[in-house]
Amino acid sequence: MADKYSEILKRYWGYDCFRGIQREIIESICRGDDTLGLMPTGGGKSIAFQVPALAMDGACIVVTPLIALMKDQVDNLRRRGVRAAAIYSGMTHSEIITTLENAVFGAVKILYVSPERLSTDLFQAKLRHTKVSFICVDEAHCISQWGYDFRPSYLRIAQIRRLLPGKPVLALTATATGEVVADIQKRLGFRRENVFKMSFERKNLAYVVRYTEDKMSEMIHILSAVEGCAIVYARNRNHTKDVSKVLCNNGIDATYYHAGLEDAVKDRRQKEWQTGKVRVIVATNAFGMGIDKPDVRTVIHMDCPDSIEAYFQEAGRAGRDGKKAYAVLLYDKYDTNRLKTSLCVSFPEKEYVRQVYDHIAYFYQIGVGSGAGLSFEFNMDKFCRIYRHFQTRAESALKILTRAGYIEYRDNEDHKSRVMFILERDGLYRLKNNTVEEDSVIEALLRNYTGLFVEYQLIEEAVLAMNTGMSQNEIYNILKGLNRKHIIRYVPRSTTPTLRYTQNREDSQYIHIGREVYEDLKAAAGRRIEAVISYAENDTVCRSSQLLEYFGEETAHSCGLCDVCLAETGKEQDVRKISEAKEQIIRILGDGKRHVASDLEIMSFSNAVCDAALDELLNENFIKTDNGFIMLSHTDNKRLER
Incomplete structure (x- = not known):
């Protein structure tokens, strides 16, 4: 079976052998063992889950918060002939259904999913009918509240494990302390501890x-x-x-x-x-x-x-x-x-958090006892302007309320580009000043999307680029130009914050912000x-x-490259030079005569080294000065004792 992994690696990536702990991780997950891999940046995390995904039956579910990375990896895998797909915010309902049904029918080997999608009824319904090989959790440190980048949405992964009993989980991260390593395994429900770790040392x-x-x-x-x-x-x-x-x-x-x-x-x-x-x-x-x-x-x-x-x-x-x-x-x-101020900003006073909670309700006109399940696009600038909040402090309060379970605030919700025609269809045919490229983009819009004259439609610049033979950047600029000409309204893709009430609004005096979501985390951030x-x-x-x-890794040697090591090397060299200079001074003064400072200029040392050597000899009482002359303290001191 081991040969199979090497064959996959060679066939799809062209590599002859695995690096670091890649093979150990692959063999572990293919045995059905829950596995945690600690691999520093550049350590080859992708290979560690993509090879077993191709070696095992069924689809690998990859949970990652990085939408841009998700899209890039899907494109790269497809170019290599791997059936990969992704589900993320910003996709249309029909696109999500199509992707999930492809997974159900076995047409997807690697399915990337943002953590927010895991708890949706649609995803879970389709997942029950999908043959899954294993779950891969990328950026696994995000599941630990003790980590530097905790994301509450990652806690939903445990729900998926319950839907897929017996299916192993592979957790991967580039940065985790011992405390976070233990917490990742606990929160993901590892059946036993199983950690593979590359050295974090970067010798270059x-x-x-x-x-x-x-x-x-x-x-x-x-x-x-x-x-x-x-x-x-x-x-x-x-x-x-x-x-x-x-x-x-x-x-x-x-x-x-x-x-x-x-x-x-x-x-x-x-x-x-x-x-x-x-x-x-x-x-x-x-x-x-x-x-x-x-x-x-x-x-x-x-x-x-x-x-x-x-x-x-x-x-x-x-x-x-x-x-x-x-x-x-x-x-x-x-x-x-x-840095210390940033800690105060990240953990504002609890009374301030309650005030922000009230202001959200005023902002959306949500009464006490209502609001559960309601979602909104959140205009942070407008909110802060109306209620006179500093943005970073208000955002910290929203994150604390999210951890406490009252709301769900997402600061990077991905929204697809949208287009709607302003002109009537007949008006398009009377346009005379468009470029050939603009007409080509208009034609591609009409051919690929319906309802453009009625309301905004979600579009993909990549689809238009493929249809017209242009680059996505050219498509973007042409759409912006058509927008300026008042032919279309074009809203480019953006990441817009969203806010959802996870339960009915409470009276703020009853808001409970527990130790585990405030004091404990503030102490960890302080450390x-x-x-x-x-x-x-x-x-x-x-x-x-x-x-x-x-990161809990001991090393018996220094790197020899950093500023501390180079400074230490410089000090060692200076000590050696000063020692050699002291010997030379003793030899010069060994004739028993009184010398002036210029007599020492024959030495091949810098003035700084000579001065340091003279200072040490004076302090050690090997030499003395008299009216500007330098001489040995004792004429029998022919050599410097070492």
Whole structure:
């Protein structure tokens, strides 16, 4: 059976052998064992579940929160001849039904699903009639409230296990502490502990912390000194734009990326960076998941992330080709206060959380005792403007209310592009100033979608691109142009926050925010922040060793690449040089005569080394000075005792 895995690997991916712990994970899940795989960024997680999915009977259900990654992997698998499909928010009801029925009839081998879809009646009904091989949980740390990226929707995976008794689960993550590893297995109902772990050590990656009061100048210096493409992470959307502008003004090709950009813009900028047209991409933490670019030479963090897990994952996007790369954290005197303030923002006072709960009800006019099951698009800007909230603080309150079970707030709900014709059908034929490309897109719209003259219809730019032979970016620009000409109304795909009442509205004085969703999690977040501060400020222990120790991995050696190791190497070299200089000074003074400082200029050491050697000899009482002359303290000290 083992040969079968290698044959699949060679046939679909062209590789001759597995890497790291891939084979062990594959063999474990194919035996029917619940399995947890800890594989750092670039460790080959996809192969670990895609190969067994093809080796086993039935469909593999892959749960992942990353819609963009989901789409990319489905496209890549289909190009390799693998029957893959995905279900995510933004699809039409008929598209979801078609995909699920294909799975029921055995036409899908790998089905990607967002965690929010797991609890829908439609999905569960179809799942009962689907032959499933196993469940794969990607980004499995999201199921643990002790993890840095907990997502309540992941708790629904346990429901799916009950619908599929006996089917094994494969959990995969790139970052997890020992506490989170235990919690993942508990929450997924592992029948026994079963963990496979790759070393998190990156022998080609130099971790550097640079203390500076001028981060912009330091960033430019680093990117000027290190060739190759780079990612610069910034703390917020506005900062990405500002940093990108500074880079461009200093002759470094750069663009910026964040979740608020339109999809077509994000796709274009990502491709420009991936193909090398742009050297540096400045981004928030929205960028990077599923990005497979092995030749990133430098990752720079302009600000401290709020957890070692986030930093390790983002920094790990450098040097995935195995060649020397750098992960640089820029640190200043304000970062510690900024991190501690972020903890207060993430966990506002309970009374404030109750106030936000009331304001949501006023916003949607929901009375006490009603609202259960109602869903709304949530306009955060408008909400904060009306009720005078700071957005980050209000968003934290919504997440606490979600954890407490009163609402369900999703900040990245994917909404498909929508189009509706403004002109009547007859008016289209009288248009004279359209380009050939515009007419081609109009024709493709009419051919692929109905009801466009009545109401908005969901569309896919990819379908129009395939029909017209244009790129998706060209389709996007043409649709925008038709919108400006008042021929159509075009609403591009976007990620819009949504809010749903999971139970009837309570009087806010009775809202219970328990210890497990507030105090305990605040304490855990505080520990993560303290770990980041410790990493940034500890300049005596190898950076790689600090990171490995955080994830419970011991190492007997230092990396030899980080700023701490290089500084230590420099100190050792200085100690050796000073020792050699002391010997030379003793020899020169060994003639018993009084010497002036210029007599020592024949030595081949820097002034700093000579000064240090003289200071040590004076402190050790080997030499003395008299009216500007230097001499041995005792004439019988011919050699320096060592």
